[in-house]
Amino acid sequence: MRARYSLYLFTVPALLVIGLFFVHPIILTFDMSLTNFAGIGEAKDVGWRNYERIFGRDRYLREIWLTLWYTVIVVSALTVTGLFFAAMLHRLPLIRNFSRAALYTPAMMSFVVVGYVWQFLYSPLNGGINVALRDLGLGAWEQNWLGDPAIALYSVAFTQIWMFTGFTCAIFLAGFAGIPEEIGEAGRLEGATSWQRFRYLELPLLGPSITVSVMLTTIGTLKTFELPFILTKGGPDGATRLLSIDIIDNLFGQYKFGFASALSIVMLVIVLIVAFIQNKVLRDREQA
Amino acid sequence: MAELALKNAIKRYGATQVVHGVDLQVDDGDFCVFVGPSGCGKSTLLRMIAGLEETSDGRMTIGGRDVTHADPAKRGVAMVFQTYALYPHMTVRENMSFGLKIGGTEKSEIKRKVDAAAQILKLDDYMDRKPKALSGGQRQRVAIGRAIVRQPDVFLFDEPLSNLDAELRVEMRVEIAKLHKQLGATMIYVTHDQVEAMTMADKIVVLRDGRIEQAGVPVKLYEDPDNLFVAGFIGSPRMNFFAGTVARVEAGIAHVTLPRLGGVEVPVSVSDLPAAGQAVKLGLRPEHFEPGGAIQTELAIDVIENLGGVSYAYSSAEGDEHPVIVELRGKTRPGESGALSVAFDPSSVLLFDSETGQRIR
Ligand SMILES: Nc1ncnc2c1ncn2[C@@H]1O[C@H](COP(=O)(O)OP(=O)(O)OP(=O)(O)O)[C@@H](O)[C@H]1O
Numbered sequence: 001m002r003a004r005y006s007l008y009l010f011t012v013p014a015l016l017v018i019g020l021f022f023v024h025p026i027i028l029t030f031d032m033s034l035t036n037f038a039g040i041g042e043a044k045d046v047g048w049r050n051y052e053r054i055f056g057r058d059r060y061l062r063e064i065w066l067t068l069w070y071t072v073i074v075v076s077a078l079t080v081t082g083l084f085f086a087a088m089l090h091r092l093p094l095i096r097n098f099s100r101a102a103l104y105t106p107a108m109m110s111f112v113v114v115g116y117v118w119q120f121l122y123s124p125l126n127g128g129i130n131v132a133l134r135d136l137g138l139g140a141w142e143q144n145w146l147g148d149p150a151i152a153l154y155s156v157a158f159t160q161i162w163m164f165t166g167f168t169c170a171i172f173l174a175g176f177a178g179i180p181e182e183i184g185e186a187g188r189l190e191g192a193t194s195w196q197r198f199r200y201l202e203l204p205l206l207g208p209s210i211t212v213s214v215m216l217t218t219i220g221t222l223k224t225f226e227l228p229f230i231l232t233k234g235g236p237d238g239a240t241r242l243l244s245i246d247i248i249d250n251l252f253g254q255y256k257f258g259f260a261s262a263l264s265i266v267m268l269v270i271v272l273i274v275a276f277i278q279n280k281v282l283r284d285r286e287q288a
Numbered sequence: 289m290a291e292l293a294l295k296n297a298i299k300r301y302g303a304t305q306v307v308h309g310v311d312l313q314v315d316d317g318d319f320c321v322f323v324g325p326s327g328c329g330k331s332t333l334l335r336m337i338a339g340l341e342e343t344s345d346g347r348m349t350i351g352g353r354d355v356t357h358a359d360p361a362k363r364g365v366a367m368v369f370q371t372y373a374l375y376p377h378m379t380v381r382e383n384m385s386f387g388l389k390i391g392g393t394e395k396s397e398i399k400r401k402v403d404a405a406a407q408i409l410k411l412d413d414y415m416d417r418k419p420k421a422l423s424g425g426q427r428q429r430v431a432i433g434r435a436i437v438r439q440p441d442v443f444l445f446d447e448p449l450s451n452l453d454a455e456l457r458v459e460m461r462v463e464i465a466k467l468h469k470q471l472g473a474t475m476i477y478v479t480h481d482q483v484e485a486m487t488m489a490d491k492i493v494v495l496r497d498g499r500i501e502q503a504g505v506p507v508k509l510y511e512d513p514d515n516l517f518v519a520g521f522i523g524s525p526r527m528n529f530f531a532g533t534v535a536r537v538e539a540g541i542a543h544v545t546l547p548r549l550g551g552v553e554v555p556v557s558v559s560d561l562p563a564a565g566q567a568v569k570l571g572l573r574p575e576h577f578e579p580g581g582a583i584q585t586e587l588a589i590d591v592i593e594n595l596g597g598v599s600y601a602y603s604s605a606e607g608d609e610h611p612v613i614v615e616l617r618g619k620t621r622p623g624e625s626g627a628l629s630v631a632f633d634p635s636s637v638l639l640f641d642s643e644t645g646q647r648i649r
């Protein structure tokens with residue numbers, strides 16, 4: 001029996017670190033979310049008032065939906081493009097390493113750099129994309145990419161997808177590397193086309209990679225604020241105002257520490273719920 | 289009708305050539321075994337036939353059709369991999385059906401063929417299991433079943449039994465041989481196992497460094513090898529080689545002296561007579577030492593292995609590449625090391641040119 005207890009003893013350092021740097025701040029944030037603390041002065045207890053406000057107003061519910069929608073778009077696109085490039089590169093061993101590095105470069109760049117570059121590309125008059133369209137004779141397709149509420153969210157999402165495709169591609173390439181070569185060769189001998197091999201042999205065997213990739217990109221995208229903040233600041237007309245943008249705005253714009261904390265807690269709960277459901281669903285699919 | 293023919297088949301990886309102009313004819317319904325030391329190009333040659341490796345040069349026909357650059361699926365071949373290469377996410381039935389399904393075969397037809405193959409291979413009880421819930425032998429059977437259902441003209445096996453334990457290997461060996469009889473299909477089988485090669489093959493192809501050293505029926509390769517390499521490679525325990533010199537040539541008989549055997553002189557009858565003084569190698573299989581032989585000599589034995597039915601006596605001397613092995617039979621076998629008188633008949637020795645390694649017939 002002594003041996004059993006001593007086993008738990010070894011987890012104490014890890015538990016301490018988690019408690020100190022993870023649980024403790026969350027508890028502090030939760031405490032603060034029950035106050036109207038404004039950065040200075042006294043923090044007055046206001047009970048659940050902050051939460052009542054969040055769930056009582058359309059504005060915040062809309063932001064939650066927008067955040068979820070943005071995440072759905074970005075994560076689906078990242079999964080599909082990552083799989084596409086990984087499947088391509090898997091079949092082209094000669095350029096694989098070079099292309100993987102090239103694809104991964106955007107993910108290594110600072111959000112600030114990416115944000116400013118794409119702000120230029122998207123800018124309505126002399127922006128790179130509109131100029132290119134004009135030069136190609138496709139002037140009719142010119143858009144006010146970041147200024148039109150109907151498409152701003154998708155423009156921001158596109159930049160995020162561009163930035164992180166290399167990341168998902170790298171995960172999937174690692175997954176492909178784990179599939180024995182003979183499996184594909186057996187498929188070829190049986191007459192499976194490249195697409196059939198992907199669909200019936202490789203895709204099912206990539207299950208664990210898909211789980212990892214979807215989980216990581218979902219959590220990352222739910223929390224993201226950098227690109228919308230730099231590109232649109234949540235505008236136009238709130239079209240890209242994600243939950244995270246509002247948190248930043250409340251915190252550093254209006255110094256509503258208490259309310260921002262409540263929003264953060266809501267966000268944390270959303271991330272946890274989504275991650276939990278995803279993990280369950282994806283793991284079950286892997287088993288099947 | 290599905291005979292296989294290779295004409296001057298060459299495989300290059302960039303600048304390195306690993307298969308050097310192989311000419312090979314495998315008749316319809318033959319069981320052909322590729323043997324050779326590791327790295328000699330057995331797998332490469334098999335994969336070239338499968339179409340998994342591009343043939344750099346030369347021609348390849350299956351059943352008269354030129355398939356040199358044909359798509360793997362269009363060659364009428366099926367392959368059983370050493371690692372089985374089963375689809376881990378599919379059940380046994382799905383594994384065996386996959387090729388037919390994507391080929392657009394009708395459902396009832398697929399079921400009929402898969403059930404028939406399962407019956408032959410005694411897989412009926414495992415059809416709904418995934419590969420990871422099967423033993424090695426069962427997996428191997430599934431891999432063979434997957435090949436059977438497609439009714440290929442040529443079956444290709446790459447060391448299919450090397451992952452199995454000795455007992456199962458014997459069992460599967462017999463089963464594959466039975467299967468060959470039953471299906472009557474052409475089979476090409478890669479192995480480095482002597483016994484598999486000798487027992488299963490209609491035709492053995494001995495490869496070395498990407499070249500065919502000799503091809504023929506097993507007995508022919510065993511009794512009448514073309515060169516030192518084949519003589520040493522086929523047969524277990526291996527053939528003994530003694531360096532010698534042709535002392536004199538008289539009346540169509542070369543008299544060879546063997547320093548390793550106490551300088552005995554062995555008269556060898558060959559038609560292509562070597563010159564007196566030429567260095568030769570004399571090959572003698574362990575079982576060709578017989579007490580009643582005409583040539584008598586002595587060997588210093590250091591180890592005797594008793595396998596029950598036979599014993600093997602080993603004699604090593606300085607400068608020997610391999611010890612001399614003597615097979616001992618009968619009731620009165622010497623049990624311990626020491627000097628042993630041995631004898632053999634000159635008619636059972638083979639003569640080789642020391643320089644080229646070619647047989648002197
Ligand atoms: N992709 C490659 N590039 C260069 N050389 C290769 C390549 N693949 C195989 N070779 C070489 O080709 C030769 C034959 O290899 P192969 O796998 O056919 O040998 P093998 O006879 O099957 O050996 P084993 O009994 O160990 O399986 C080897 O010398 C190997 O190094």
Ligand SMILES: [Mg+2]
Nearest residue numbers: 330331332446
């Ligand atoms: Mg091999």
